[in-house]
Amino acid sequence: MTLTLEQLDTDEALRAAVELPWRTVVWDDPVNLMTYVSYVFRSYFGLPRAEAERLMLLVHTEGRAIVATGNREAMERHAQAMHGYGLQATVERAEP
Amino acid sequence: MIVAGLGGGEGVRIVLETEEAMLLSELADQVDSVLLLGEADDPALGRLLPNAYPDDHDAAHDYTRYTRDSLVDGKRQAAQRVRDATAVEEHGGVVQIELDQSEAWGWLTFLTDLRLILAERVGIVDEDEADADETRDDYLRAAYEWAGFVQGSMLEVLDPIKG
Numbered sequence: 001m002t003l004t005l006e007q008l009d010t011d012e013a014l015r016a017a018v019e020l021p022w023r024t025v026v027w028d029d030p031v032n033l034m035t036y037v038s039y040v041f042r043s044y045f046g047l048p049r050a051e052a053e054r055l056m057l058l059v060h061t062e063g064r065a066i067v068a069t070g071n072r073e074a075m076e077r078h079a080q081a082m083h084g085y086g087l088q089a090t091v092e093r094a095e096p
Numbered sequence: 097m098i099v100a101g102l103g104g105g106e107g108v109r110i111v112l113e114t115e116e117a118m119l120l121s122e123l124a125d126q127v128d129s130v131l132l133l134g135e136a137d138d139p140a141l142g143r144l145l146p147n148a149y150p151d152d153h154d155a156a157h158d159y160t161r162y163t164r165d166s167l168v169d170g171k172r173q174a175a176q177r178v179r180d181a182t183a184v185e186e187h188g189g190v191v192q193i194e195l196d197q198s199e200a201w202g203w204l205t206f207l208t209d210l211r212l213i214l215a216e217r218v219g220i221v222d223e224d225e226a227d228a229d230e231t232r233d234d235y236l237r238a239a240y241e242w243a244g245f246v247q248g249s250m251l252e253v254l255d256p257i258k259g
Contacts, residue, residue, distance in 0.1 A: 031143075031215045032208060033244060035251045039204075042255075079148045080163045084170050086208030088146050091159070 024068040024078040027088040028059050040085045041067065069094060097242075099249040107196040108253050110203075110246075117182040117191040120246075123239060124179035127210050131172045140216040144171060144209055174206040200254055207247040214240040 026037075034056055041052035045067065058065035067089075068078045075091045082089035098111040112120065134141040145167055149155040181193050195203060218236045 029143075029212075030220055031211050033248055033251070035255065036204065036208065036247060039251055039255045043201075076148065076159060076163075079159075080167065083144075083146055083148070083163070083167055085205055086144070086212055088143075089148065090146070090150060091148050091155075092151075 021094050022070065022072040022075040023066045023092060023094050024075045024082070025064050025090050025092060026055075026059050026067050026082055027090065028063045029088050032087060034060060037087065040082075040087060044081055044085070097246060097249070099246070099253050101253045102194060102196075107194065108200050108250055110193045110195065110250070112182065112191045112193070114184050114187055114189055114191060117184050119239070119242075121179050121182040121184070123210055123243070124175045124182065124206065127206065127213060128172050128175040128179065130213055131168050131175065140213040143212040143216050171205070171209055174202040175209070177202050178206045197254070200250060204247060204250060204254075207243050207250075210243050211240055211247075214243070 037059060038049075038052045038056040041047050041055050042049060045052070047055070055065045055067060067082075068075060072091070079089040079091050097113070097116055100109045100111075101107070102109055130138070130140055131144065145160070145164060147156050148159040148163075177199070182191065184191055214236050218233050218240060220240070
């Protein structure tokens with residue numbers, strides 16, 4: 001039983017690692033209004049207000065926040081959308 | 097400058113003094129010019145079209161190759177729409193502009209691009225120093241603050257804090 005469960009966990013972890021190897025990061029900048037960043041997160045990612053504000057505050061206080069994880073092409077699409085909104089965004093490989 | 101909601105919160109009405117409209121039209125034209133004519137090493141362009149892969153030269157190059165034209169087109173279009181909507185011939189009176197949700201997004205992104213360019217020109221690189229060095233360029237700084245005020249007012253209408 002325990003073995004089976006552990007096996008399952010490993011498979012899940014492996015699949016996550018394979019499927020989610022890239023991420024889009026939004027960086028703090030001194031220009032954008034906090035209300036704007038939060039509104040962009042809500043509108044573009046369809047996030048609930050509380051989650052959008054949590055991410056926005058993370059950007060503000062930590063200097064960056066991971067806003068999406070997934071395949072590289074999708075992460076570049078998100079970065080392009082963020083650049084369209086005037087936010088500073090980068091794409092990076094997720095840490096193992 | 098007055099920003100009010102349209103019925104049902106589905107858009108905004110912006111009322112500008114003619115002088116404000118002329119200023120905005122001029123600024124929008126300048127944003128369009130920066131996007132059209134900006135030198136590759138213009139740091140303001142770097143703010144509008146950031147490097148998606150700061151640590152990977154080849155990936156950065158590819159990303160730019162695939163995305164730049166479309167990003168520039170979108171930003172220029174937004175700037176041109178603001179420029180045209182605010183183009184006025186005569187002094188005096190007010191200019192009323194009604195924007196639906198999607199047009200309002202064009203204004204929000206334009207105002208962001210405008211502020212990014214002005215910030216670069218004025219030298220706002222650190223939030224804590226945002227009000228240092230005030231004499232450097234009062235006109236650009238005033239335009240920067242004003243664009244932020246317009247954008248903030250639009251957001252208050254488009255995205256009111258409930259409760």
